Amino acid sequence: MIAQLPLLSIEDLHLDFDTFDGALHVLDGINIALDAGETVGIVGETGCGKSVTVRSILRLLPMPPARFSSGAIRFKGRDLAVASERDMRRIRGLEIALIPQDPMSYLNPVFTVGQQLTDVIRAHARNRPRDKRPAEKSAWEKAIELLTQVHLPHPEKQLEAYPRELSGGMRQRVLIAMALAGQPSLLIADEPTTALDVTIQAQILRLIGDLVDRLGLAVILISHDIGVVAKVCRRIVVMYAGTVVEDASAENLFDRPLHPYTQGLLAAIPKLRGDNQQLSGIPGSIPNLLQPPDGCRFYDRCPLRMDVCRTTKPPLVDAGGGQRVACHLYPGPRQEARYG
Amino acid sequence: MNTALPELSDTGRPSESWRERHASSIRQMRLYWHTYRRNASAMVGLVLVAIFLLLSLISPWIVPYPADATGAVHMADKLLPPSAAHWFGTDEVGNDILTRLLIGTRLSLEIAVIITGVATIVGVPLGILAGFRGGWTREIIMRVTDVFLSVPALVLAIAIVAALGIGIVNAIIALSLVWWPGYVRLVESKTLSLKGEAYVEAARLAGASTARILFSHILPNCLSPILVKASMDMGMAILAAASLGFIGLGAQPPTPEWGAMISIGRNYLPTWWWYATFPGLAIYLTVLGFNLMGDGLRDVFDPKSRGR
Amino acid sequence: MALYIGKRMAFLIVMLVGLLIVTFLISHVAPGDPASLAAGPDAPPEMVEQIRHEYGLDKPLPVQFVLYLEGILHGQLGQSVRTGHPVTEDLAEFFPATFELVTVSMLIAILLGIPLGMLSAVKQNHWFDHATRIVSVSGVAVPMFWLGLMLQLALALDLGWLPLSGRLGIMSAPPDPVTHLYLIDSLLAGQWDVFRDALSHIILPAVTLCFPALASIIRVNRAEMIEALGQDYIVNARAQGIGPFRTVAIYALKNAFLPTLAMIGLRYGWMLGGTILVESVFDWPGIGLYATQSAIAQDFQPIMGVTLLIGANFMIANLLVDLAYIWLDPRTREAA
Secondary structure, three states, X not given: OOOOOOOEEEEEEEEEEEEOOEEEEEEEEEEEEEOOOOEEEEEOOOOOXXXXXXXXXXXXXXXXXXXXXXXXXXXXXXXXXXXXXXXXHHHEOOOEEEEOOOHHHHOOOOOOHHHHHHHXXXXXXXXXXXXXXXXXXXXXXXXHHXXXXXXXXXXXHHHXXXXXXXXXXXXXXXXXXXXXXXXXXXXXXEOOOOOOOHHHHHHHHHHHHHHHHHHOOEEEEEEOOHHHHHHHOOXXXXXXXXXXXXEEEHHHHHHXXXXXXXXXXXXXXXXXXXXOOXXXXXXXXXXXXXXXXXXXXXXXXXXXXXXXXXXXXXXXXXXXXXXXXOOOOOOOOOOOOOOO | OOOOOOOEOOOOOEOOOHHHHOHHHHHHHHHHHHHHHOOHHHHHHHHHHHHHHHHHHHHHHHOOOHHHHOOOOOHHHOOOOOOOOOOOOEOOOOOEHHHHHHHHHXXXXXXXXXXXXXXXXXXXXXXXXXXXXXXXXXXXXHXXXXXXXXXXXXXXXXXXXXXXXXXXXXXXXXXXXXXXHHHHHHHHHHHHHHHOOHHXXXXXXXXXXXXXXXXXXXHHHXXXXXXXXXXXXXXXXXXXXXXXXXXXXXXXXXXXXXXXXHHHXXXXXXXXXXXXXXXXXXXXXXXXXXXXXXHXXXXXXXXXXXXX | OHHHHHHHHHHHHHHHHHHHHHHHHHHHHOOOOHHHHHHOOOXXXXXXXHHHHHOOOOOOHHXXXXXXXXXXXXXXXXXXXXXXXXXXXXXXXXXXXXXXXXHHHHHHHHHHHHHHHHHHHHXXXXXXXXXXXXXXXXXXXXXXXXXXXXXXXXXXXXXXXOOOOOOOOOOOOOOOOOOOOHHHHHHHOOOHHHHHHHHHHHHHHHHHHHHHHHHHHHHHHHHHHHHHHOOHHHHHHHHOOOOHHHHHHXXXXXXXXXXXXXXXXXXXXXXXXXXXXXXXXXXXXXXXXXXXXXXXXXXXXXXXHHHHHHHHHHHHHHHHHHHHHHHHXXXXXXXX
């Protein structure tokens, strides 16, 4: 049986940032794939490259100084890394949509919500390939529909409001509505709840989960908070310093974390019960991306490191049960786990 | 036991040398200079200003035709085009234009210093007073300032000169009167924002007198925008004085003021074009220098405005 | 909102009164006998005394001020010794020329400045950016009157492409006065040749006058656009598929426009001052030239009149900018 092509497949992606002091090797061989309708979370500490990865998918990074030094980003078979800007405009919003992080700064303060939302709707109508243009419905009506979908009360009133007149949670819903406007097949949520209160966080996550179920969307959810990701995603990818270190189902990840970094992350979560003597952290800091180490990037901070870890990069291998890990502790089959 | 203990002053602290006490200020200055040096256009400005200052200092000794500086007349040489003997040509009474330009440098510097000096000396204290005191003091000062600023500077200056009488002295007085409100506005808004800073509050709670707060806390923090504005104003003052000279309200011939020279040179266009051209170039380069320098200073003091 | 406009208008009136006080002080308190100033330098002593009595200049100062205010309210700005007309008449005659010149100049500055600023922001550090930066720094430093002379030298005298001075050539008669703005009136009357003539005459002075404003507008717009383009909402617009033109020209520009507008208002004031110089160079029959000639002739009343007129003009322009701010920026609207 032929395995179905994944919706999105990031293949050995290397991304560099050219700076005054040299090239920063930000992404060092990222391998992530997801199928249609799948929910994947990406976690990792600040600076690990999770945001950079997803923005590369949409080519939102300024391309100089950012540069793909090798690898591919295949979406429905096409390599987005080399697609033209015009083609990317057909993808953004229409096939892949972004829900950004801080709803206040991502909405233009001098235009009303309605103006911005209808603008996006109209842009999509223009960019859509001719054969897929839907039946004519006014942008305004469509905007109201979208706001209703994200459970925003009194949508007609909200459309006339300026972003600053809305609460944080409402603004985030507007951004979600905007993301849905083009009927994408893949949603990328970049820390969608970081700027919100905990109670609102729960609501937004529930909304995203709801939309996933109803619309059959694939979702990539990024957060530095594993708890957030676990609520929505079936699968979790752990990133560290520009590399994927572990990739497993949520259950497996929590039950048996394989990579020492994952173990450290989970151990660092304070527990509600039991005796809390000390908060455990992971000592050390991320490596210098200008001159990254030849071996495993986690070497300096790893409690289980070995000599081979210093000299050779551990490949991402299949460790059984659909769980992949990049660590010399788990040699696994010699080739890298890849689809297709 | 051959280590000598450092001297103790009354406060119990070892007395430091001047350099040590001011180490952080010195380092700050060096950082400023380093940042400034990297800015190409700012350095161009600095060079232009330096040349201007140098020329104004040594001009009486380097002019090729010293007699012409005081208006000697020799009609035989009148209106000669630029040549090796007269780099910028001669004017209608035979004077070497380069000579007159060089002497004019000194005059322009005087003008710039006086106008900018008066404006800062009057405007800055008023601005600090207005910002700090608030209430009626502020209202009165700001309203008067607003009225002055509601008329374009040149227009008001012309009105004042017309009342006082034509001449370079009155032109300088008029321009000084017109210039100080700009500083009031600048300093007042800066003082207002500084007033709310935590360290000012702390100083007040510690019992510092108003004078001390103003001198030690408020004034030093106002210095950078004042310096930037003053630097640009040196150039703009020269430009304004030249404008008045051009209209005929400022310096009167035979004073070698650049604007006045252009107003006469105008009558000799186009055939004897050099008369009007070179003084204008002098004004342009001088003002450009001060502007670039002011821009550079602004970038040094406020890195957020880099990219402007 | 209406309350804010009301407050602003009241403020305007207060400013105008303040300006009247200033002009009054200049003309009455300055050294120099106001009566002989008003009479002109060549007046015989009896006439000076007569004027002193007529204008109530022998009365105490506050009374004089009240008389002065009364006079203003009745449209009395004094008499010009040089032209022999009431100042108000002279101003009415010469103002349209200045208004036309300043308006055309401002339009050039805005229509060129904003796109150039935008382009520089988008193409930062490109050669285009450096070129416009040289223009914008020079623009403020170049003496306007000298620039005018140089342009005259190059384009009018040497190359003969454009006329040297004046509003119209000798051969053309001014169009029927409707607005007193030659460009508009000639169009209204369908007189194409007059229109072309007026246009060719206004080009050099308008370009000269617009230079500093153009320079400042480019600088401010460029800086504000750079700031706006760095904002997150621009990233979002791109992410949602909005095209580059719209992103820059609408999303970013609307945010950058307000500080640019403030600069435009400020520069309008400078332009009103600069017109004095430009009108002098190009013999443009506006209030600037009027003021200059009066100043040289030591004819005092007209200068006061011009000062008041320009001051009021500038204040109104600032009011309009403030109102535009409210209209365009929801944040200011709330504060109002």
